[in-house]
Amino acid sequence: MTNKYMYFIANWKMFGGLNTLNSLHKVDKFIKIFKKKKLTKIIYCPPSTLIRPMCKKLKNSLIKVGAQNCHEKDDYGAFTGSINSRMLKNVGAEFVIIGHSENRLTGETNKLINLKIKSALKSGLKVIFCIGESLKEKRKKMTKKVLDNQLKLGLYKIKDKKNILIAYEPVWSIGSGLVPKSTELLTIIDFIKKKYGNYKVLYGGSVNSKNINQFKSIDNLNGFLIGGASRDSNKFIDIIKKTYN
Ligand code: PGA
Numbered sequence: 001m002t003n004k005y006m007y008f009i010a011n012w013k014m015f016g017g018l019n020t021l022n023s024l025h026k027v028d029k030f031i032k033i034f035k036k037k038k039l040t041k042i043i044y045c046p047p048s049t050l051i052r053p054m055c056k057k058l059k060n061s062l063i064k065v066g067a068q069n070c071h072e073k074d075d076y077g078a079f080t081g082s083i084n085s086r087m088l089k090n091v092g093a094e095f096v097i098i099g100h101s102e103n104r105l106t107g108e109t110n111k112l113i114n115l116k117i118k119s120a121l122k123s124g125l126k127v128i129f130c131i132g133e134s135l136k137e138k139r140k141k142m143t144k145k146v147l148d149n150q151l152k153l154g155l156y157k158i159k160d161k162k163n164i165l166i167a168y169e170p171v172w173s174i175g176s177g178l179v180p181k182s183t184e185l186l187t188i189i190d191f192i193k194k195k196y197g198n199y200k201v202l203y204g205g206s207v208n209s210k211n212i213n214q215f216k217s218i219d220n221l222n223g224f225l226i227g228g229a230s231r232d233s234n235k236f237i238d239i240i241k242k243t244y245n
Contacts, residue, residue: 006222006223007202007223008041008042008223009043009066009223009226010226011225011227011230012046024054024058024063027063028061032062043065043094043128044065051091052091068097069097070098071085071119084119085119095126098116110150114154114156117154117164121158130169130204133172138170165223166201167204168201168202170205173206174204174227175206179211189201189220202222202225203221203225204227207224212238215243
């Protein structure tokens, strides 16, 4: 891979308690002595309840912290159970995942995602914007059309390219053990970059230390969004090491 920086983003989803934060010590120690540390950006996105304690734990670390979603309004309001981007920034988050397919499945529309991205940027957060097609759409050869629509509507009237990372996560690959062929991935990333400009594009979906080698030939890839395998520090470190070997 020829990219200047590689992102390794850990998406913990609805897993983890205060005790799981102890495992970060290993990753912190690893990155501090890693030869490629200047090229490696590690971001942990725990559940909201762990953002503050995680930030405290990682105070003198190279590892950054992000959230997994936010409300579309950056202002305060009567929205029971919601957390806005301003609050996330306030407790130390620097990033936020928006548009994850697990949230799209429960009713998040492209329009809502666009509002969330705008609100996050306004609050000074960097956005990890997820897109991806379902298996049915892939079978119907609609992948590019679906991604194009998600990108067009999600990024509507947004000019800030520097603070948005695009994460291509095919829905069928998340947690399934399946990953796209390298040639498919290369073509999709190329399509996104050519049509939407100079965004950093990451891949997510069943990335682990066993299949990481398959992604090495994809030289337009800027990193990974990792779910299951990111919760085990050893596996996560292994993925990072193998990416550069
Ligand atoms: P996975 O999840 O690595 O467990 O497939 C990725 C994600 O949902 O971001």
